[in-house]
Amino acid sequence: MKIIILEDEKQVGIKAADMVEEVIRNNPKALIGLATGSSPIPTYKELIQRKNSGLDFSSITTVNLDEYIGLGGDHPQSYRYFMNDNLFSGLALELKNTHVPRGDGENPENDAMEYEKFLKNIGKRDIQILGIGVNGHIAFNEPEDPLSLVTHVVNLTEDTIKSNSRFFESMDEVPKRAITMGMGQIFNAKKIILIATGKNKAQVVKEFISPDITTNNPSSFLKLHDDVTVICDKEAGKLIAGDI
Ligand code: GLP
Numbered sequence: 001m002k003i004i005i006l007e008d009e010k011q012v013g014i015k016a017a018d019m020v021e022e023v024i025r026n027n028p029k030a031l032i033g034l035a036t037g038s039s040p041i042p043t044y045k046e047l048i049q050r051k052n053s054g055l056d057f058s059s060i061t062t063v064n065l066d067e068y069i070g071l072g073g074d075h076p077q078s079y080r081y082f083m084n085d086n087l088f089s090g091l092a093l094e095l096k097n098t099h100v101p102r103g104d105g106e107n108p109e110n111d112a113m114e115y116e117k118f119l120k121n122i123g124k125r126d127i128q129i130l131g132i133g134v135n136g137h138i139a140f141n142e143p144e145d146p147l148s149l150v151t152h153v154v155n156l157t158e159d160t161i162k163s164n165s166r167f168f169e170s171m172d173e174v175p176k177r178a179i180t181m182g183m184g185q186i187f188n189a190k191k192i193i194l195i196a197t198g199k200n201k202a203q204v205v206k207e208f209i210s211p212d213i214t215t216n217n218p219s220s221f222l223k224l225h226d227d228v229t230v231i232c233d234k235e236a237g238k239l240i241a242g243d244i
Helices: 009-026 041-052 079-091 108-122 158-167 183-187 199-209 218-224
Strands: 002-006 031-034 061-064 066-068 127-130 152-155 177-180 192-196 228-233
Touching (some): 002 009, 041 079, 183 218, 199 218
Antiparallel strands (some): 152 177
16 A cells, blocks of 8 residues: 655646556546545546646546435536536547436335445456545445445445434435445455545544554545555645655
8 A cells, every 4th residue: 555645635646546547547438436426526527627737538437436315416516417517528438338326216226225235247447446435434334244245225424314414404414325436345455545635634543544454434445445546735644754
């Protein structure tokens, strides 16, 4: 595992975009795994700038990690809407080449199974971008015993609902369930970039780099993958700066 601590979130975005650009230059038809949340936004801005300066994204395919149950793609807090708004429209991607689990179906368990089948079919991602929750969740794999390998329906923890309520009018509006790739699918990527920015991530980043792996901190399992780069800003990296 490689850990890089940079000055601020803009620098983090540039570094992560460099890694994505390298993948696309090597394979214009790359399969790219994407995340939502505030952490990847500077990376997405940077990628849009690179598209505007000539980098060709027209042949890539994207897959997203997760979606809230109960929100359709036209809901401003759905992850489909977030991706369209923060990245896909700026890159002028054809929406048929972008994939996000369906959140507003009648049978979420079935939609999760269908997404898993689709992911198995489409194969290994060339690169996967990840954020990290304050409780160590990745995608929506919450601290839990046991963790699941495949795409599944999950009940969000109080911590996550509270933390994600900043994007909603009130806590009551935050969906209580989501569809998420499981740990096995997240690992199905040649390269993984974990982005952590801001002081509220400092503690979880410290726990993440400890020698342990534990279902209490799903991100800790990333240490088992052989190509993970953690990119932090100074704030998120402040408790580990002396250890690396
Ligand atoms: C959500 C997403 C995660 C994301 C996390 C952190 O819960 N499901 O994929 O990593 O939020 O979000 P942020 O980057 O806004 O802190």
